[in-house]
Amino acid sequence: MTSTYDFYSCYQKSGQPFAEWKAKLCEKLRHCAFTTSALHRRPQDRALRDMYVIGTNSNKLNNYSCTVPLKVNDHDIDFQLDTGTFNTIIIINDWYKTGSPTIHPSQLQLKCYSGTRIKIKGECYVTVQYQNKNFQLLMILVNGKSEPLIGLKWINILQLDLNSLIHTRIPIEYHINKVYDVSKLQLTSGLPGVQVPNGVH
Numbered sequence: 001m002t003s004t005y006d007f008y009s010c011y012q013k014s015g016q017p018f019a020e021w022k023a024k025l026c027e028k029l030r031h032c033a034f035t036t037s038a039l040h041r042r043p044q045d046r047a048l049r050d051m052y053v054i055g056t057n058s059n060k061l062n063n064y065s066c067t068v069p070l071k072v073n074d075h076d077i078d079f080q081l082d083t084g085t086f087n088t089i090i091i092i093n094d095w096y097k098t099g100s101p102t103i104h105p106s107q108l109q110l111k112c113y114s115g116t117r118i119k120i121k122g123e124c125y126v127t128v129q130y131q132n133k134n135f136q137l138l139m140i141l142v143n144g145k146s147e148p149l150i151g152l153k154w155i156n157i158l159q160l161d162l163n164s165l166i167h168t169r170i171p172i173e174y175h176i177n178k179v180y181d182v183s184k185l186q187l188t189s190g191l192p193g194v195q196v197p198n199g200v201h
Contacts, residue, residue, distance in 0.1 A: 003032045007047065008083055008152050025051055068150055068160065071129040072139075073099040079150035083162070085110075087140045089149045092121065095141050101126055103141060110142070119143040130158050 007028045012021040029044055066081040075098050079088070087108070090098070103122035110118040121141040128135045137154055155162070 003028075004152075004156070007032045008051065010051070067147075070150075070158075072126050073101060074127075074129075075099060077148055080147040081155075081162070082149040082151055083155070085149060085151040086153055087151045088137070088154045089140045089142055089146070089151065091142055091144060091146055091148075094148050095124070098126055098139075106140065108140060110140070128154070128158070 007025070010021075010025050010028050025048065029048055032044070032047070067078045068081055069076065069078050071077075077090075077094065077097060087110070089110075095101075095103075101124040103124050106120050106123040108120055108123070110120060119142060121143055123138055123140050125136055126139050128137050135157060137157065150160075154160075
């Protein structure tokens with residue numbers, strides 16, 4: 001599992017050539033214990049494709065927040081996709097929304113991206129319903145304010161298709177190259193093949 005996590009943590013660095021990053025990614029992939037039960041058919045190909053989508057140095061992807069709706073203990077919870085963490089994390093307020101399952105002590109030590117230690121309240125097992133299947137999964141409960149985060153462990157067990165999740169949810173951007181005044185459009189309306197749409201204001 002450690003090698004798998006190392007692979008998913010291998011993001012393209014700022015200024016790093018794509019070819020160099022791809023070579024390192026493929027090298028890490030050779031040492032990962034991906035199995036068909038964990039990632040469906042052709043698991044290594046799928047993992048590599050997912051990293052091309054989520055691991056490249058792209059502002060569009062890095063700044064976009066993707067949510068995954070799941071039913072936890074028969075309650076609807078929207079999780080924020082976070083491939084930078086192994087565990088799935090939830091705060092107290094959202095824990096109440098899952099029916100307040102029994103909390104057990106946790107030996108985990110977590111830090112946020114800035115290096116600050118995260119205060120852990122405990123951990124609990126929940127029933128997650130996804131694609132007509134039930135999974136008993138461990139969820140980490142923390143203090144503070146944050147959206148529910150789904151980490152790599154749940155992503156692997158639930159066999160989430162990251163490529164599909166990200167591509168189908170990034171909004172399409174339309175760019176207008178130039179805006180013309182209606183009077184200018186009317187001046188060209190006499191040219192062959194040029195028509196001014198009705199109702200243009």
